[in-house]
Amino acid sequence: MPGTNIESMREYKVSYAxxxxxxxxxxxxxxIGTTVAIPLLNLVGKKQWRGGEIxxxxxxxxxxSNHVSYLDVLFLTHFLFRxxxxxRYIGKEGVFKTPIIGRIILAAGQIPVAREGKDAAxxxxxxxxxxxxxxxxxxxxxxxxxxxxxxxxMIAKTGLVRLALMTKTSVIPIAQWGSQIVMPxxxxxxxxxPRTPIRILVGAPxxxxxWYGKEADPEALIEATAFVMRAITDLLEELRGEKRPVxxxxxxxxxxxxxxxxKKKR
Numbered sequence: 001m002p003g004t005n006i007e008s009m010r011e012y013k014v015s016y017a018x019x020x021x022x023x024x025x026x027x028x029x030x031x032i033g034t035t036v037a038i039p040l041l042n043l044v045g046k047k048q049w050r051g052g053e054i055x056x057x058x059x060x061x062x063x064x065s066n067h068v069s070y071l072d073v074l075f076l077t078h079f080l081f082r083x084x085x086x087x088r089y090i091g092k093e094g095v096f097k098t099p100i101i102g103r104i105i106l107a108a109g110q111i112p113v114a115r116e117g118k119d120a121a122x123x124x125x126x127x128x129x130x131x132x133x134x135x136x137x138x139x140x141x142x143x144x145x146x147x148x149x150x151x152x153x154m155i156a157k158t159g160l161v162r163l164a165l166m167t168k169t170s171v172i173p174i175a176q177w178g179s180q181i182v183m184p185x186x187x188x189x190x191x192x193x194p195r196t197p198i199r200i201l202v203g204a205p206x207x208x209x210x211w212y213g214k215e216a217d218p219e220a221l222i223e224a225t226a227f228v229m230r231a232i233t234d235l236l237e238e239l240r241g242e243k244r245p246v247x248x249x250x251x252x253x254x255x256x257x258x259x260x261x262x263k264k265k266r
Contacts, residue, residue, distance in 0.1 A: 012096065014111050016129045024058060025086030025135055029107030034081055041078050044182050046195050051202025052083035054172060060131040062171045063087070063202075064160055066153045066232050067140040069179040070188065076138060076176060079200050087138040088130045090123045109135075127163050139163075141228060145185050147256050148249040151177075153236065155250045156229050158221035164208055165215040171228060173203040175235035199239045203231055 019025035055063070065076055073089060080087045089110050096102040096112040106112065111130065113123040130137050141156035148154055164171050178198040182191050206228060214220035233244050 012106060012112050014106075014126065015109055016133050017109075018133045019086070019135050021086065023081050023084045023086045025088065025109065026081075027086075027107070027109060029104050030086050030109065033104050033108055034078075037074055038078055038081075041074060041198075044190060044192055044195060045075065045178065045198035047079075048178075048197045048199045049079055049082075050200070051174075052079065054202045054204065055080065055083045055085055055136075056170075057084050058134070060134055060136070060167070060169050062131070062137050062139055062160065062164055062169050063174050064139045064141050064171055064228055064232060065174040065176055066236055067142050067145050068151050068177070068185055069145070069183045070186075071179040071183045072140070072176060073138070075179050075198050075200070076174070079176075080136065080138070085136040088135045089138045090126055090130075124159065124163060124166075128167060131163075131167050131169050137169075141225065141232075142251075146249070147251055147254060148245075150245070151180060151185070152244045152249065153229050153233050155248055155252070156225050158218075158225045161208070161211070161221050161224040161228060162215050165211055165213075165221075165224070168212065170205045171208060172205050173228065173231040173235060174200065175203075175232055175239050176200045177236060177239045201235045201239050203235050206231055 021027060021030075055061075063076075063080070065072065073091075077087055086109075090113050091105070091110055093112040093114045096106055096110075111126045113126065127137060127139075139160045141160040142154050143157045143159070146152065146154050160171070163169070176199065178196050181196045182198075183189065208224055208227075211220050211224040214224075229248075237243055
């Protein structure tokens, strides 16, 4: 039927071309986007980045980060771009329907997925093809902005780990903090002044080999996902200079909607 998620997905021409250009993965549309976005990001944020040398110069890799603001993906992309890689993301389809911006990010190699529709299962298929082509893939394992009232990472979905185990791709944890000051969680108003420190810290690649061959084992996926999120949270503790709460926010036990702006009236 016209207008369904599946039909709308067929309108997109997704590219799985191997990465080229400098930074690796850059194409014409990516250059347009960064030319416009980076000066704006520099206007509102002060870079406090550490660990960029850990990002591999070539080859497939997954970077996994916490998620506190709509601006996270822009600041993370800026960081990766300045460290030699133009990342790919699997993004919710609605963003790609935005006039002009949607066309640019699609042409830049980003991949739309109907996150909660019947097409959502295709996200894994798309991600595998992106990695097989040799790209760096950016992932927010929580699948949405954190619901934790203090901005700490939630218990995450297992998709990231399933992908990493299936493809045996290295996972690099990253923590970022500060974007939620520029644009508070689930808000779209930007704070321009004063400029906010945007802190990004990269950790060492994670060894997931103990879970290889267990991508169909739910308990193993939960365990491995907790391992990844613990690494991200450790980095975030360092950035924030404080310890996370003992109890981790579990969206499965919450009455809040699993995705979307939970601050809106329901």
